[in-house]
Amino acid sequence: MEIQEKPKATVQDAIALLTGLPEGDSEEACIDRLQGVEQAKRILAAVQSEDTHKFTQRRKARECQLGVPTSLQLKGIEAEVGLARGESPYVGAALTHTAIALHTVLPNTLAALSQGVLSEYHARLVAQQTNHLSDEHRREIDAAIARRLGGASSSQLRNLVQGHAYRLDRQASEQRAEKNKRGRRVYTDPASDGQVYVTAEIPTLQGLAILDTLTKLTNKRISSGEMLDAQGQPLTRDQIMADIFVELLTGQTTADAVTGEVVVLMHDTTFFGDDDLPAWIPGHGPLPAGAVKHWLSDPAAATFFRRMYTRPTDGQLVAMESTRRRFPDGLAKMLKIREDICATPWCNGPFQESDHRHRRADGGPTSWVNATGLCKRCNQRKENRGWSYTGTPDELIVTTPTGHSYTVGTRPPLAEIRYWDSDPPPDNLRVDIGWPSVDVTWATAA
Structure with a gap:
């Protein structure tokens, strides 16, 4: 316990010092304090990267001592870093790779971050844009861009790093472009107030060709005088282009006449x-x-x-009307409604697999109480040594190999928005940081 409490107490002292800084008594003083705190954040990000790097080194050394095969070493470590920082496993992986790069092949970038000159985002950008290169080329680029660190914008820095990468290893860059082409995809992300982003990751030339086609069709429609909607209201150029985009992809005569299956939950x-x-x-x-x-x-x-049945006290889903006899199908639908996305704390991955918290191979039942909805990566990661997923239909407890536990509520999203007359959980049981609320329990010595 002493080993863990000393670093925590020191960090808490630092937090108290920073939050106790005197407020600015003028506009200039407010900007001065803003700059100073930003520099402190960057320096602390360098400290976090050092801890992340040392963590990976110590985990690898211990697994080598245990005789863990090289191919199985460091499994799930990116999720542990993500959980510790309140981020998704995807972000945790980026932070882990950045930390390793900073402390092995990017000394100038690390120095700029440690001095508070460079932001953590820009440090990640340098690491990510060079991760396909050899260590020698990464060090060369790190030295070449040193004078620009802290002065270049993110776009300028990205273009500068990419330019050096193309110059130093043309073959690797071309291979990476071909690999990215094989990974082309289309996906959606929520936008604001009833809108959605439809994003396509495709080769540059194809993307430019699509935009050129949309531009030409938009110009043609405008020149023909078709600039009113069904209610007779004038349409902007952007609205016309968006409508043509939908019409082309769906084959419909108008953008509003699209067909498709959409599940909508409504109280x-x-x-x-x-x-x-x-x-x-x-x-x-x-x-x-x-x-x-x-x-x-x-x-x-x-x-x-289709009707769903919820507890009147808090809105937790307890049953759903079904026209099918196979219970697993109904259970999967209930899980998708309850979890909405992957249930792992801070993971933004989509719901993809219904998982047994207590493994079925170990006697775990296929039931609502023992079920969790996860993305594929989290479902695979939890099978690594030292991980466990436990809890109830109302909460999920994720415990990592270091003994740290992360508890997240698992009520349906609408139940978190609606006001309920029931008593809320005691304040000492969880820290409310928005939905889902997360309770972090630090490991204690045996």
């Missing part, structure tokens, strides 16, 4: 009444109640309704 007080509680699309997020009701009332929309 009965909203669906049948005037409650302001928003609707929710699993994996996407909330939508304004009125917009969804207007959408569902469209006579051209084919709709199917």
